[in-house]
Amino acid sequence: MGFDPEQYGDVHRLLLQSLSSRRMVTQPECQHLLAECILYDLQQTPARTPAASPVAIDVRRRDVAQTIATLNRALKPLGLAVAQAMQPDDGTRCYRLVDTEPDAWSAKATTLAPTAVAPVGALVQALAKAPRHGLSHAEAVAVPGVDGALLEQLIADGWLDRDDRSAYVLSMPAVLELQRMLADEYGACFKDCWSCQTLVVRDGWCCATCAQQFHRFCWRRYPQTTGLDPVLSEGPGAVCPACMDHASASATAIVEDNDY
Numbered sequence: 001m002g003f004d005p006e007q008y009g010d011v012h013r014l015l016l017q018s019l020s021s022r023r024m025v026t027q028p029e030c031q032h033l034l035a036e037c038i039l040y041d042l043q044q045t046p047a048r049t050p051a052a053s054p055v056a057i058d059v060r061r062r063d064v065a066q067t068i069a070t071l072n073r074a075l076k077p078l079g080l081a082v083a084q085a086m087q088p089d090d091g092t093r094c095y096r097l098v099d100t101e102p103d104a105w106s107a108k109a110t111t112l113a114p115t116a117v118a119p120v121g122a123l124v125q126a127l128a129k130a131p132r133h134g135l136s137h138a139e140a141v142a143v144p145g146v147d148g149a150l151l152e153q154l155i156a157d158g159w160l161d162r163d164d165r166s167a168y169v170l171s172m173p174a175v176l177e178l179q180r181m182l183a184d185e186y187g188a189c190f191k192d193c194w195s196c197q198t199l200v201v202r203d204g205w206c207c208a209t210c211a212q213q214f215h216r217f218c219w220r221r222y223p224q225t226t227g228l229d230p231v232l233s234e235g236p237g238a239v240c241p242a243c244m245d246h247a248s249a250s251a252t253a254i255v256e257d258n259d260y
Helices: 010-020 027-043 061-078 114-129 137-141 148-156 172-185 216-226
Strands: 080-086 093-099 160-162 168-170 204-207 213-215 254-256
Touching: 010 027, 010 061, 010 093, 027 061, 027 093, 061 080, 080 172, 093 172, 114 137, 114 148, 114 168, 114 172, 137 148, 148 160, 168 172, 204 216, 213 216
Parallel strands: none
Antiparallel strands: 080 093, 160 168, 204 213, 204 254
Protein backbone atom coordinates (compact mmCIF):
# COMPACT_ATOMS: atom_id res chain seq x y z
CA MET A 1 0.00 0.00 0.00
CA GLY A 2 2.98 2.32 0.57
CA PHE A 3 1.21 4.24 3.35
CA ASP A 4 2.52 4.35 6.90
CA PRO A 5 -0.42 5.08 9.26
CA GLU A 6 1.97 5.93 12.09
CA GLN A 7 3.82 8.62 10.11
CA TYR A 8 1.78 11.83 9.95
CA GLY A 9 1.51 13.12 6.40
CA ASP A 10 -0.76 14.21 3.57
CA VAL A 11 -3.08 11.20 3.91
CA HIS A 12 -3.73 12.08 7.54
CA ARG A 13 -4.49 15.68 6.59
CA LEU A 14 -6.89 14.52 3.88
CA LEU A 15 -8.67 12.20 6.30
CA LEU A 16 -8.92 14.99 8.87
CA GLN A 17 -10.50 17.24 6.27
CA SER A 18 -13.01 14.51 5.44
CA LEU A 19 -13.87 13.93 9.09
CA SER A 20 -14.29 17.64 9.79
CA SER A 21 -16.98 17.89 7.11
CA ARG A 22 -19.05 15.01 8.51
CA ARG A 23 -21.11 14.77 11.67
CA MET A 24 -20.07 11.16 12.24
CA VAL A 25 -18.58 8.26 10.29
CA THR A 26 -18.82 4.55 10.97
CA GLN A 27 -15.91 2.12 10.84
CA PRO A 28 -16.70 0.91 7.28
CA GLU A 29 -17.14 4.52 6.13
CA CYS A 30 -13.83 5.48 7.72
CA GLN A 31 -12.08 2.58 5.99
CA HIS A 32 -13.52 3.75 2.67
CA LEU A 33 -12.52 7.36 3.33
CA LEU A 34 -8.98 6.34 4.25
CA ALA A 35 -8.69 4.26 1.08
CA GLU A 36 -9.88 7.23 -0.97
CA CYS A 37 -7.35 9.50 0.74
CA ILE A 38 -4.51 7.05 0.09
CA LEU A 39 -5.51 6.67 -3.56
CA TYR A 40 -5.77 10.43 -4.04
CA ASP A 41 -2.33 10.90 -2.49
CA LEU A 42 -0.86 8.27 -4.80
CA GLN A 43 -2.43 9.89 -7.84
CA GLN A 44 -0.68 13.15 -7.04
CA THR A 45 2.61 11.39 -7.82
CA PRO A 46 2.10 9.74 -11.25
CA ALA A 47 5.47 7.99 -11.10
CA ARG A 48 4.18 5.97 -8.14
CA THR A 49 0.96 4.92 -9.88
CA PRO A 50 1.42 4.33 -13.64
CA ALA A 51 -1.82 4.68 -15.58
CA ALA A 52 -1.53 1.10 -16.80
CA SER A 53 -1.27 -0.20 -13.24
CA PRO A 54 -4.52 0.37 -11.32
CA VAL A 55 -4.02 0.37 -7.58
CA ALA A 56 -6.21 -1.65 -5.23
CA ILE A 57 -6.27 -0.08 -1.78
CA ASP A 58 -6.90 -2.57 1.01
CA VAL A 59 -7.58 -0.70 4.24
CA ARG A 60 -8.15 -2.76 7.35
CA ARG A 61 -9.55 -1.83 10.74
CA ARG A 62 -6.03 -1.87 12.17
CA ASP A 63 -4.98 0.73 9.59
CA VAL A 64 -7.85 2.98 10.68
CA ALA A 65 -6.98 2.56 14.36
CA GLN A 66 -3.31 3.41 13.78
CA THR A 67 -4.18 6.36 11.55
CA ILE A 68 -6.63 7.76 14.11
CA ALA A 69 -4.04 7.35 16.88
CA THR A 70 -1.49 9.30 14.81
CA LEU A 71 -4.07 11.98 14.05
CA ASN A 72 -4.92 12.34 17.73
CA ARG A 73 -1.28 12.82 18.68
CA ALA A 74 -1.07 15.65 16.15
CA LEU A 75 -4.39 17.18 17.24
CA LYS A 76 -3.79 17.08 21.00
CA PRO A 77 -1.98 20.47 21.22
CA LEU A 78 -4.93 22.02 19.38
CA GLY A 79 -7.50 20.75 21.87
CA LEU A 80 -9.08 18.48 19.27
CA ALA A 81 -9.41 14.72 18.89
CA VAL A 82 -11.10 12.08 16.79
CA ALA A 83 -13.39 10.49 19.37
CA GLN A 84 -14.73 6.99 18.99
CA ALA A 85 -17.63 5.07 20.47
CA MET A 86 -19.40 1.80 19.77
CA GLN A 87 -22.93 1.25 18.54
CA PRO A 88 -24.43 -0.90 21.31
CA ASP A 89 -26.58 -3.03 19.01
CA ASP A 90 -24.09 -4.22 16.39
CA GLY A 91 -20.66 -3.20 17.69
CA THR A 92 -19.89 -0.79 14.85
CA ARG A 93 -17.31 1.80 15.85
CA CYS A 94 -18.14 5.42 15.10
CA TYR A 95 -15.82 8.40 14.80
CA ARG A 96 -16.25 12.15 15.12
CA LEU A 97 -13.91 15.13 15.31
CA VAL A 98 -14.53 16.79 18.68
CA ASP A 99 -13.29 19.60 20.88
CA THR A 100 -11.51 18.16 23.93
CA GLU A 101 -11.38 21.39 25.91
CA PRO A 102 -13.88 21.63 28.79
CA ASP A 103 -16.95 23.46 27.58
CA ALA A 104 -20.15 24.58 29.19
CA TRP A 105 -23.40 23.22 27.84
CA SER A 106 -24.05 26.64 26.38
CA ALA A 107 -21.01 26.23 24.12
CA LYS A 108 -22.21 22.85 22.89
CA ALA A 109 -25.85 23.72 22.37
CA THR A 110 -25.26 26.65 20.06
CA THR A 111 -28.67 26.36 18.36
CA LEU A 112 -30.59 26.58 21.63
CA ALA A 113 -32.11 29.67 23.11
CA PRO A 114 -30.35 30.80 26.31
CA THR A 115 -33.38 29.77 28.36
CA ALA A 116 -33.08 26.19 27.06
CA VAL A 117 -29.46 25.57 28.09
CA ALA A 118 -30.23 24.77 31.74
CA PRO A 119 -33.11 22.39 30.86
CA VAL A 120 -30.86 20.53 28.42
CA GLY A 121 -28.24 20.09 31.13
CA ALA A 122 -30.93 18.79 33.49
CA LEU A 123 -32.15 16.43 30.77
CA VAL A 124 -28.67 14.97 30.29
CA GLN A 125 -28.37 14.50 34.04
CA ALA A 126 -31.71 12.68 34.07
CA LEU A 127 -30.60 10.48 31.16
CA ALA A 128 -27.36 9.67 32.98
CA LYS A 129 -29.20 8.48 36.06
CA ALA A 130 -32.08 6.71 34.30
CA PRO A 131 -32.19 2.92 33.85
CA ARG A 132 -30.56 2.08 30.52
CA HIS A 133 -29.90 5.83 30.15
CA GLY A 134 -33.23 6.40 28.43
CA LEU A 135 -36.39 8.35 29.29
CA SER A 136 -39.97 7.89 28.20
CA HIS A 137 -41.76 10.96 26.89
CA ALA A 138 -43.56 11.41 30.21
CA GLU A 139 -40.28 11.17 32.13
CA ALA A 140 -38.51 13.57 29.77
CA VAL A 141 -41.14 16.31 29.95
CA ALA A 142 -41.16 15.93 33.74
CA VAL A 143 -37.62 17.38 33.77
CA PRO A 144 -37.91 21.08 34.73
CA GLY A 145 -37.95 23.30 31.65
CA VAL A 146 -38.24 20.43 29.15
CA ASP A 147 -41.26 20.23 26.86
CA GLY A 148 -42.19 18.44 23.66
CA ALA A 149 -40.93 21.26 21.45
CA LEU A 150 -37.47 21.16 23.02
CA LEU A 151 -37.30 17.38 22.65
CA GLU A 152 -38.23 17.63 18.98
CA GLN A 153 -35.59 20.31 18.47
CA LEU A 154 -32.92 18.14 20.10
CA ILE A 155 -33.89 15.26 17.82
CA ALA A 156 -33.84 17.51 14.75
CA ASP A 157 -30.42 18.86 15.76
CA GLY A 158 -29.09 15.33 16.20
CA TRP A 159 -28.56 15.36 19.96
CA LEU A 160 -31.28 12.84 20.81
CA ASP A 161 -32.62 9.64 19.25
CA ARG A 162 -35.60 7.40 19.99
CA ASP A 163 -34.62 3.80 20.67
CA ASP A 164 -36.58 0.63 19.88
CA ARG A 165 -38.75 1.26 22.94
CA SER A 166 -39.45 4.85 21.83
CA ALA A 167 -37.43 6.20 24.75
CA TYR A 168 -35.28 9.30 24.35
CA VAL A 169 -31.56 8.49 24.37
CA LEU A 170 -28.41 10.39 23.47
CA SER A 171 -27.56 10.02 19.79
CA MET A 172 -24.21 8.53 18.77
CA PRO A 173 -22.90 11.94 17.55
CA ALA A 174 -23.87 13.37 20.95
CA VAL A 175 -22.11 10.52 22.74
CA LEU A 176 -18.96 11.14 20.69
CA GLU A 177 -19.09 14.87 21.36
CA LEU A 178 -19.91 14.64 25.06
CA GLN A 179 -18.29 11.42 26.24
CA ARG A 180 -15.50 13.17 28.12
CA MET A 181 -18.00 15.33 29.97
CA LEU A 182 -20.21 12.31 30.65
CA ALA A 183 -17.27 10.38 32.10
CA ASP A 184 -16.06 13.33 34.18
CA GLU A 185 -19.40 14.47 35.57
CA TYR A 186 -21.34 11.19 35.65
CA GLY A 187 -18.57 8.65 36.06
CA ALA A 188 -20.65 6.60 38.47
CA CYS A 189 -23.26 6.16 35.72
CA PHE A 190 -21.10 5.90 32.60
CA LYS A 191 -18.14 3.53 32.53
CA ASP A 192 -15.93 2.06 29.83
CA CYS A 193 -16.82 -1.33 28.43
CA TRP A 194 -14.42 -3.96 29.81
CA SER A 195 -14.07 -5.49 26.35
CA CYS A 196 -13.67 -2.59 23.90
CA GLN A 197 -12.73 0.24 26.31
CA THR A 198 -15.28 2.69 24.94
CA LEU A 199 -18.02 4.31 27.00
CA VAL A 200 -21.21 2.37 27.71
CA VAL A 201 -23.99 4.92 27.39
CA ARG A 202 -27.06 2.79 26.79
CA ASP A 203 -28.26 -0.77 26.54
CA GLY A 204 -25.36 -2.12 28.59
CA TRP A 205 -24.83 -5.06 30.92
CA CYS A 206 -23.19 -5.01 34.33
CA CYS A 207 -21.64 -7.89 36.26
CA ALA A 208 -23.26 -8.30 39.67
CA THR A 209 -19.98 -9.62 41.11
CA CYS A 210 -17.26 -7.27 39.84
CA ALA A 211 -19.44 -4.37 38.55
CA GLN A 212 -17.64 -4.30 35.19
CA GLN A 213 -19.83 -2.98 32.39
CA PHE A 214 -20.19 -4.24 28.83
CA HIS A 215 -21.92 -3.19 25.66
CA ARG A 216 -24.62 -5.70 24.86
CA PHE A 217 -22.81 -6.55 21.61
CA CYS A 218 -19.47 -7.06 23.38
CA TRP A 219 -21.06 -9.31 25.99
CA ARG A 220 -22.82 -11.48 23.44
CA ARG A 221 -19.69 -11.67 21.28
CA TYR A 222 -17.52 -12.93 24.14
CA PRO A 223 -18.27 -16.67 23.78
CA GLN A 224 -17.58 -16.46 20.04
CA THR A 225 -14.13 -14.96 20.59
CA THR A 226 -13.14 -17.37 23.37
CA GLY A 227 -14.59 -20.62 22.09
CA LEU A 228 -17.03 -20.92 24.98
CA ASP A 229 -20.47 -22.37 24.45
CA PRO A 230 -22.74 -19.44 23.50
CA VAL A 231 -25.27 -20.59 26.10
CA LEU A 232 -22.81 -19.38 28.73
CA SER A 233 -23.24 -15.79 27.61
CA GLU A 234 -26.66 -15.27 29.17
CA GLY A 235 -28.92 -16.63 31.86
CA PRO A 236 -28.13 -18.47 35.11
CA GLY A 237 -25.04 -20.15 33.62
CA ALA A 238 -23.46 -16.91 32.46
CA VAL A 239 -19.73 -16.37 32.98
CA CYS A 240 -18.34 -12.85 33.34
CA PRO A 241 -15.26 -12.43 31.11
CA ALA A 242 -13.78 -9.93 33.57
CA CYS A 243 -13.93 -11.92 36.81
CA MET A 244 -14.88 -15.37 35.40
CA ASP A 245 -17.53 -15.69 38.09
CA HIS A 246 -20.39 -18.12 37.49
CA ALA A 247 -23.89 -17.06 38.45
CA SER A 248 -25.77 -19.12 40.95
CA ALA A 249 -29.01 -20.81 39.99
CA SER A 250 -30.99 -18.07 41.69
CA ALA A 251 -29.25 -15.01 40.26
CA THR A 252 -27.55 -14.23 36.98
CA ALA A 253 -24.03 -12.79 37.02
CA ILE A 254 -24.97 -10.35 34.30
CA VAL A 255 -27.89 -8.14 35.16
CA GLU A 256 -29.68 -5.87 32.76
CA ASP A 257 -30.93 -2.47 33.86
CA ASN A 258 -34.63 -2.17 34.56
CA ASP A 259 -37.01 -1.23 31.80
CA TYR A 260 -37.96 2.39 31.36
